[in-house]
Amino acid sequence: MKLFIPGPVDVRKDLLKYMSKPLIGHRTREISDIQKRIQKNLRKIMKTNNPVVLLTGSGTSAMESSLCSLVKKKVAVFSIGAFGNRFYDIAKAHSLDVDKVFFGFGNHIEPKIFKEKLQSGLYDVITVTHNETSTGIMNDLKTLSKIWKQYPDVLVIVDSISSFGGFDLPVDDLGIDVLLTATQKSLGLPPGIAIMSLSEKVLKRLEEVEERSYYLSLRRIYKKHKENYQYPTTPNISLMMALDYQLDYIVNKEGIDNRFKRHKILANYTREWAKKHFKLFAEEKYASQTVTTIVNTKNLDLDKLSVNLKKKGYLFAHGYGPMKNKTFRIGHMADRTLKDLKKYIKEIEKSW
Ligand code: PMP
Numbered sequence: 001m002k003l004f005i006p007g008p009v010d011v012r013k014d015l016l017k018y019m020s021k022p023l024i025g026h027r028t029r030e031i032s033d034i035q036k037r038i039q040k041n042l043r044k045i046m047k048t049n050n051p052v053v054l055l056t057g058s059g060t061s062a063m064e065s066s067l068c069s070l071v072k073k074k075v076a077v078f079s080i081g082a083f084g085n086r087f088y089d090i091a092k093a094h095s096l097d098v099d100k101v102f103f104g105f106g107n108h109i110e111p112k113i114f115k116e117k118l119q120s121g122l123y124d125v126i127t128v129t130h131n132e133t134s135t136g137i138m139n140d141l142k143t144l145s146k147i148w149k150q151y152p153d154v155l156v157i158v159d160s161i162s163s164f165g166g167f168d169l170p171v172d173d174l175g176i177d178v179l180l181t182a183t184q185k186s187l188g189l190p191p192g193i194a195i196m197s198l199s200e201k202v203l204k205r206l207e208e209v210e211e212r213s214y215y216l217s218l219r220r221i222y223k224k225h226k227e228n229y230q231y232p233t234t235p236n237i238s239l240m241m242a243l244d245y246q247l248d249y250i251v252n253k254e255g256i257d258n259r260f261k262r263h264k265i266l267a268n269y270t271r272e273w274a275k276k277h278f279k280l281f282a283e284e285k286y287a288s289q290t291v292t293t294i295v296n297t298k299n300l301d302l303d304k305l306s307v308n309l310k311k312k313g314y315l316f317a318h319g320y321g322p323m324k325n326k327t328f329r330i331g332h333m334a335d336r337t338l339k340d341l342k343k344y345i346k347e348i349e350k351s352w
Contacts, residue, residue: 001310004344005317006133006291006331007162007185015189019242026237032229034244039229041247045164045256046179046197048171053218053225054243055194056236059161059182061216062194063087063127066157066178068094069218070205073124076101076117078109082134082320083159087127094212099123105323108286109139115147118154125155131163133185134320136293136329137286138163145174155201161185164195165250166263166290166333177202183239186263186290188334189246192239198222263289266332266341273345281319281327290333293319296326300352308351314344 003010024030035054042052055061067075067090074097077087084102091098101117103109109128118126126148131138141158148156155177160169164179166186171179177199184191198206198218206219214220215233224232250259270292274280281293296302302325306316319327332341 001313001315002340002344003315004331005315006136006329007333008191009185009188009331009334010336011188011190012335015242015246018245019190019238021238021241023237024241026234027230031235031237031240034240035225035229038240038244038247041244041251042195042197044251045247046169046171047173048179048197050171050197050199051203051222051225052195052197053221054231054235054240055196055216055221056192056231056233056239057194058184058191059159059180059194060086060090062180062182062196063157063159064090064094065194065213065216065218065221066180066196067091067096067125067127068212068216069209070155070157070178070202071096071125072205072209074098074122075125075127076123077127078114078117078129079103080107080109080129080135080137080139081105081132083132083161084127084129087129087157087159105321106135106137106281108137108283109144111140111143111147114144118147118151123154125157127157127159130158130160130169131167131288131290133162133288133291135281135323136288136291137282138167138288140286141169141174141176145176149175152201155199155205162333163288163290166260168260171197183243186333187243187246187250189242190239192236193243262338263333265338266336267292269338269341270330270332270345277349281323290331292330292332293323293327294330296328298352302328305348305351309347312347314347 088100157178162185164181179197183189274294279295309316317329
């Protein structure tokens with residue numbers, strides 16, 4: 001079954017094989033060496049010198065870890081869809097003081113409103129979803145970063161779960177305090193590890209915030225990483241080994257820029273096709289580079305389409321939540337080739 005959903009994604013056979021290697025201990029020099037290499041390559045992709053730590057858990061664990069470890073005063077959640085809203089739910093679950101600024105499904109973060117909220121001086125943490133997987137909208141971080149850089153006391157958490165590895169996110173240039181992501185999207189691995197880069201300001205804040213969680217405590221995680229490149233609890237060792245292997249592939253075999261370019265080609269191809277036969281859900285300037293949401297202007301029976309595609313060996317993605325039958329999504333991320341994407345799209349055409 002080929003997964004054309006916006007994550008989890010197809011994982012290359014060599015990677016799957018690599019994951020079946022015999023285990024090593026989590027308190028060994030080998031595991032520290034693996035973590036060092038992982039950090040080195042993640043820093044190259046993120047274009048940062050900040051420490052990069054892992055957390056055994058899905059992407060949500062990094063969302064929760066960063067929120068519960070960093071908010072001292074109040075957090076503003078800037079949401080454009082289901083995953084932005086999740087930050088709000090997490091903040092509530094931890095009884096944090098939180099405001100949600102919701103721009104609506106299909107919209108992007110409006111810089112003017114963003115600036116007004118930051119100007120209020122109410123917040124010491126904000127969250128921004130870079131790529132909202134539920135709608136296929138990518139926020140414009142270059143523009144937003146010009147605003148948040150004017151408020152150096154506010155820590156900026158960016159969720160790049162479904163874009164990291166498929167889109168250039170230069171952490172230092174953008175001034176991102178926590179860039180968080182997960183393995184199962186554009187990085188092309190199975191789910192199970194979340195990744196976070198931590199700025200100087202974050203490291204300082206970690207010392208100032210009361211501990212609200214044991215497992216998710218960033219202070220605890222960073223302390224051990226700093227000590228000997230290990231983790232407080234047993235990490236997902238097989239997946240760490242695969243991450244190490246895949247990052248080497250991205251940095252030294254495919255090449256970081258080539259990977260971003262390939263994602264752009266896949267996105268452009270999908271968009272052109274969508275515009276020819278349907279309509280893009282996103283305003284094109286904000287269309288995602290890793291998942292395209294298409295308005296079902298032909299009123300196709302998407303359940304039937306999904307069943308037909310399944311018979312051909314493809315997993316299809318409906319729209320998200322209330323947009324389930326009005327839109328559909330095509331994931332084009334990780335190690336997907338243009339050839340495979342074209343084949344999938346041909347199959348969709350045959351089914352209507
Ligand atoms: N944020 C975004 C943008 C996502 O796409 C997802 C997963 N679809 C999540 C958060 C949640 O990640 P996970 O399912 O790995 O916990």
